Amino acid sequence: xxxxxxxxxxxxxxxxxxxxxxxxxxxxxxxxxxxxxxxxxxxxxxxxxxxxxxxxxxxxxxxxxxxxxxxxxxxxxxxxxxxxxxxxxxxxxxxxxxxxxxxxxxxxxxxxx
Amino acid sequence: xxxxxxxxxxxxxxxxxxxxxxxxxxxxxxxxxxxxxxxxxxxxxxxxxxxxxxxxxxxxxxxxxxxxxxxxxxxxxxxxxxxxxxxxxxxxxxxxxxxxxxxxx
Numbered sequence: 001x002x003x004x005x006x007x008x009x010x011x012x013x014x015x016x017x018x019x020x021x022x023x024x025x026x027x028x029x030x031x032x033x034x035x036x037x038x039x040x041x042x043x044x045x046x047x048x049x050x051x052x053x054x055x056x057x058x059x060x061x062x063x064x065x066x067x068x069x070x071x072x073x074x075x076x077x078x079x080x081x082x083x084x085x086x087x088x089x090x091x092x093x094x095x096x097x098x099x100x101x102x103x104x105x106x107x108x109x110x111x112x113x
Numbered sequence: 114x115x116x117x118x119x120x121x122x123x124x125x126x127x128x129x130x131x132x133x134x135x136x137x138x139x140x141x142x143x144x145x146x147x148x149x150x151x152x153x154x155x156x157x158x159x160x161x162x163x164x165x166x167x168x169x170x171x172x173x174x175x176x177x178x179x180x181x182x183x184x185x186x187x188x189x190x191x192x193x194x195x196x197x198x199x200x201x202x203x204x205x206x207x208x209x210x211x212x213x214x215x216x217x218x
Contacts, residue, residue, distance in 0.1 A: 031206075037154070043157070045206060048206055056205075091157075098205065099144075101147065102147075104149075104156030104158070107156055
């Protein structure tokens with residue numbers, strides 16, 4: 001596709017349920033990133049993939065958060081046992097290589113009720 | 114550790130130049146300076162980047178000091194649609210807290 005694609009665009013879930021957020025990066029981009037943005041806040045780094053491996057997952061806030069990437073392309077961010085404080089926009093981004101221009105998707109809005 | 118420091122907010126009159134500063138005093142010799150902007154809660158949009166020379170494109174100009182410890186993004190004729198949060202980035206994929214620019218009619 002022409003840009004980074006994320007789904008779902010909006011998700012409302014009940015506290016305690018698991019959610020999966022999907023990211024389809026720009027074709028040919030080897031680096032993929034997940035960020036979290038709470039209302040009115042900045043971009044909080046979560047995890048960085050190079051190919052299918054994650055050399056930097058230092059931003060994952062707890063062990064309820066995990067992510068994987070398969071085929072060097074699509075990535076899934078999973079949040080288990082969601083809490084209300086997980087409510088935020090989850091932004092995925094990709095770049096040709098680490099350190100290059102990063103291109104963002106439009107985000108997945110998660111609301112935990 | 115975001116590696117960049119920006120003022121939290123700025124105002125600019127419509128039609129005037131908006132000059133947005135960024136401090137990146139610990140930048141390494143091979144790290145580029147990137148600027149992005151985010152309108153409402155859309156995904157951030159790339160604006161411009163540079164290494165040590167000043168750069169200009171259809172959206173903005175980037176001025177990097179000779180010692181590379183700071184830079185300024187210039188929007189030459191700000192419009193109401195330029196109201197957004199502007200982020201500068203140098204270190205890997207870590208973003209600072211950004212500057213909220215409000216363009217006033």
